[in-house]
Amino acid sequence: EVVLTQSPATLSVSLGERAILSCRASQSVSSNLAWYQQRPGQSPRLLIYDASTRATGIPARFSGSGSATEFTLTISSLQSEDFAVYFCQQYNRWPRTFGQGTKVDLK
Amino acid sequence: EVKVLDSGGDLVRPGGSLRLSCVVSGFTFSSYAMSWVRQAPGRGLEWVATAGGSGAATYYRDSVKGRFTISRDNSKNTVYLQMNSLGPEDTAVYYCAKTRGAVVGTSFDYWGQGTLVTVSS
Numbered sequence: 001e002v003v004l005t006q007s008p009a010t011l012s013v014s015l016g017e018r019a020i021l022s023c024r025a026s027q028s029v030s031s032n033l034a035w036y037q038q039r040p041g042q043s044p045r046l047l048i049y050d051a052s053t054r055a056t057g058i059p060a061r062f063s064g065s066g067s068a069t070e071f072t073l074t075i076s077s078l079q080s081e082d083f084a085v086y087f088c089q090q091y092n093r094w095p096r097t098f099g100q101g102t103k104v105d106l107k
Numbered sequence: 108e109v110k111v112l113d114s115g116g117d118l119v120r121p122g123g124s125l126r127l128s129c130v131v132s133g134f135t136f137s138s139y140a141m142s143w144v145r146q147a148p149g150r151g152l153e154w155v156a157t158a159g160g161s162g163a164a165t166y167y168r169d170s171v172k173g174r175f176t177i178s179r180d181n182s183k184n185t186v187y188l189q190m191n192s193l194g195p196e197d198t199a200v201y202y203c204a205k206t207r208g209a210v211v212g213t214s215f216d217y218w219g220q221g222t223l224v225t226v227s228s
Contacts, residue, residue, distance in 0.1 A: 034214035034215075036152075036215075038152075043219065043220055044218055046216045049207055049216075050214075055216060087151065089152070089154075089214065089215075094166055095154055095168045096154035096212060097154065098152040099151070101151050
């Protein structure tokens with residue numbers, strides 16, 4: 001199965017700062033990668049699909065990049081509602097797999 | 108407006124069975140694959156199963172093959188997850204999720220609120 005490794009496990013950021021999250025795949029997933037945000041007590045929310053396309057209603061401060069095995073989620077200017085856990089997910093191969101998550105918290 | 112409402116979670120003894128349900132609205136149900144994703148307490152997300160739009164194509168993670176069955180009733184806009192031979196490792200919040208496109212198994216664009224399954228004696 002495709003193993004997705006996210007780094008760092010925790011990212012401490014100040015309001016207004018930029019956050020860069022990484023997701024590395026154990027084998028190529030082409031551009032078949034998505035990013036999700038999960039706030040405490042809530043369901044996951046799709047942010048990015050196909051590695052770089054923002055989902056409906058997602059603010060422009062969220063951007064995704066990468067292909068094959070290296071992917072990045074960038075939040076250009078952290079807002080208070082962005083403090084959450086972020087997961088990447090590949091849908092290139094079965095079984096579908098998720099990364100272990102990166103928690104973005106307040107510095 | 109798309110709505111996904113999952114239910115059916117409960118406390119069940121090891122070896123027991125449970126059926127989860129997920130009722131959706133706001134889109135043409137039969138045109139989209141539906142999936143179940145679970146999250147053990149304090150843990151990450153784990154894909155469980157996917158059913159294609161007609162229900163004919165189904166996919167499972169290895170650890171649930173032969174124990175779980177995903178099915179759907181397109182006349183009721185409902186997807187099910189029948190879970191048998193449950194073990195403590197199946198304890199999790201189970202989310203029903205809609206796939207973004209018509210292709211089976213793409214990203215998940217709408218999620219239910221989750222339903223808690225606890226397997227314990």
